[in-house]
Amino acid sequence: MSGARLELDRLGKRFRGLRAVHEVSFAVPAGAIHALIGPNGAGKTTIFNMIAGVLAPDAGAVRLDSRTISGLRPDHVCDAGVGRTFQLVKPFKGLSVLENVTVGALHRHRELAGARDAAARLLDRLGLHDRRHQLAESLTLPDRKRLEVARALATEPKLLLLDEVMAGLRPTEVDVMVAFLRELNARTGLTILLIEHVMRAVMALAAEVVVVSSGEKIAEGTPQEITRHRAVLDVYLGEPEAS
Template sequence: MTVLLAVEGVSKRFRGLLAVDGVSFQIARGSIFAVIGPNGAGKTTLFNIIAGAFAPNGGSIAFGGERIDGLTPDEICRRGIGRTFQVVRPFPALSVEDNVLIGAMLRRHDPASARRHAHEVLARLELFGKRHQPASTLTLPDRKRLEVARALATDPKLLLLDEVMAGLRPAETDRMVSILRELNRDFGLTILLIEHVMRAVMALAARVLVLHHGAAISEGAPDAVVRDPAVVQSYLGAEAVD
């Protein structure tokens, strides 16, 4: 396998709290990788370090063989990593189309070709029919897909998804799962999911990393990880059987 993202001993401390404690993992190009763990396990902090919102206190992150730890969020995006936000952040006053268009303009300076690309992405995320609506009028499932669409429009090699399933009903979750699976299959898009919804993790991820109190306690194929006694005890409990 070729490694697209290599996280090596990454730590992040907030005052006295060690939020991420020497976490290492690698994501293979073209794969779907999930990070799970209970609330407060450091998932979102880890995510934000990769996305450039925080610089780590220790360790390194390499993307496509180049160090990216400590770069700013916009530099990380220009390197080819797209992200979504756990609490969605659309550009509320702008139309759905313009939201995605702004993403598309990263690699297409000509507005006409950026708009064509935005249309393709909107169609793929099943938002094309709503493209003239202001983003503020969308429902939560639509906003979640708009987050993905906007990040996708920047042509990322790696897509970071921060709990895109949270708050979705099961039918909406399945819809998102199938969209992500198609993106992975059709474009070879590598995806890193931070996720609580085990239904989605089990359906999508080839590998899963479990965080607990900032440290990695298990890593492997999803069905192996959910049977790992350490994982069951710390986090999943009866939920793993669902």
């Protein structure tokens, strides 16, 4: 598809005969923010893992800028320009906040001084500069979430996969993260695909939303269209309360 940064073409995955993902296709244009939503167990993280190289698809293909990356090792997918966060935030224990981000920055900066400077700039933008020398495992949940985003951005991706980075955050903290991601996208043109259950974030960020259930895509459209989609209401969002 012309202009697509990311393309999923009839992607499929089975685990011991259990169909986890079945013929899922969608595209994310360069510079866009899209969301992938669905109930727990719908296959969202499996899709992310196939994009990022953690899992090889059993069928279909993943393409980045028209280049097939499905089946590549995770480090080669990262080389190609894909960065990702993880749903369970696990910073490197025993390392400071700055050292955690520097590890990611070393992927593009071969000199330690350059990697450290790049990491420090990211921490400043994410409001973690004052905590840069603190042990990463001692951070609060909101700060660990921001650190996770900083570690992914340190690899200097052109496609950023965000796996529930706003789960567990208070509404004001969600608003701060939304504002940061919106500004980042506007300033750099970074393409973002996010898995998110916090619908206020999805509505504020995503130009398009893909909905999966039981491993299959059941809907795709703008956030406003998705909130009115019959199948989505049935399996995920639920019926609105009667007035």
